[in-house]
Structure formats: C-alpha cells, structure tokens
Amino acid sequence: MPKELNDNICEDKVFERVYNKYSQDLLNFLYYKYGSQINPNDVTQDAFIKLWDNCKNVTLSKAKSFLFTVANNMMLNEIKHQKVVLKYHQEKPKNYTNESPEFILEKEQFLQRYQKVLENLNEEQRIAFLLNKVEGKKHSEIAELLDVTQKVVEYRIYSAFNTLKKELEGFKIK
Known part of the structure; x- marks a missing residue:
C-alpha cells in the first residue's frame, strides 16, 4: 500500500x-x-x-x-x-411552397421579359445599371471603373431604369 x-x-x-x-x-x-x-x-x-x-x-x-x-x-x-x-x-425536407403555380409561372415570365429588356439596352446603360443594382457599386465607383464622370453614370442608370419601367409593367426598384 x-x-x-x-x-x-x-x-x-x-x-x-x-x-x-x-x-x-x-x-x-x-x-x-x-x-x-x-x-x-x-x-x-x-x-x-x-x-x-x-x-x-x-x-x-x-x-x-x-x-x-x-x-x-x-x-x-x-x-x-x-x-x-x-x-x-x-426526415424528408419539405418539397412544397406556399406559392401558387400561377405565381411561379408569372415570376418566370417576368424574369424572361426582364432579361430581354436588359439585352435590348445599349451596352453602356446595361453595364452601369448592372454594376449599380446587381453588384451594389456606388456611382463614383462605377465612374472610376468606366473612366467617365459620375454624371454620365447617373444618366446611364437613370435612362436604363426608365426603359425598364416603360417595357415592364409593375417594375419597381429600390
């Protein structure tokens, strides 16, 4: 012990x-x-x-x-x-949504129309608009990237937005 x-x-x-x-x-x-x-x-x-x-x-x-x-x-x-x-x-994941088939169809149709309108924009408008709204870049950043003034970028985004508004009913953007 x-x-x-x-x-x-x-x-x-x-x-x-x-x-x-x-x-x-x-x-x-x-x-x-x-x-x-x-x-x-x-x-x-x-x-x-x-x-x-x-x-x-x-x-x-x-x-x-x-x-x-x-x-x-x-x-x-x-x-x-x-x-x-x-x-x-x-456990099986839920494979349903609360969205109606009509809503899903409308959403797909709207997306197709949106893409067509984007394709029809001129290149400068499309680039400025997508850089701002999709990538979230500021007007000054886009101006620096494209080597143009900030007013030109604002005009391109504004004109692209107006075209989208005319072509797509109910189109709103923040």
Whole structure:
C-alpha cells in the first residue's frame, strides 16, 4: 500500500505502465461490447487522454475503473449522436411552397421579359445599371471603373431604369 501513495499517474513511467497493462483489455472490451462500427481504437486512445488530463484526480487503484467507465460513456454518447444523425437523415425536407403555380409561372415570365429588356439596352446603360443594382457599386465607383464622370453614370442608370419601367409593367426598384 505505501508504494501506491508514491505512484502518481501523472509520472510518465507510471502512466506508461497503466497504458501497457489496460490498453488491450479496454480495446477488447469496447470491441466485444460495441463492435467495430464506432472505432474502438479511437475511443481507447481518447479514454487514456482523459486519464492523462485527470491524472491528479485519479489514483492508481481507480485507474482501471476510470478508463472503462470513461470509454463506455464515450461509446454511449457516440451511439446517441449516431441516432440523432440517422433521425435527421430520415426526415424528408419539405418539397412544397406556399406559392401558387400561377405565381411561379408569372415570376418566370417576368424574369424572361426582364432579361430581354436588359439585352435590348445599349451596352453602356446595361453595364452601369448592372454594376449599380446587381453588384451594389456606388456611382463614383462605377465612374472610376468606366473612366467617365459620375454624371454620365447617373444618366446611364437613370435612362436604363426608365426603359425598364416603360417595357415592364409593375417594375419597381429600390
């Protein structure tokens, strides 16, 4: 018994003895109880890491019990996690919308008309308009990019907007 008081698991040689003595038994226990689906090698190593992290709190006589309890709990937690993952995969995502078929059709038709009107804009208007409304660039940034004045950029965007408004009923932009 006095020897046990001097044996501190935090010492490398003592920990190595514990590892050599219990690692194969722990691995076999986990493999026999849970199979190889959840890797028992990893759990065995993790259990020894937890022992090392808690070496000051675990005595040498309680090391085996600590290892087996920790490893068993880790396996049970992993099984619970796998059940949650499986349940999540079994749930079917909703494949419906609250939009009516008429609305979806109108939206597609509007998008086609919008694209045609954009194609019919002259190149300067289209570029300025898309840089501003799609990419969110400021008028000054567009002017610098296109090497024109800011007033020219404003005019191009304004004229593109007016064309879109004329060609598309109900077209509003922020």
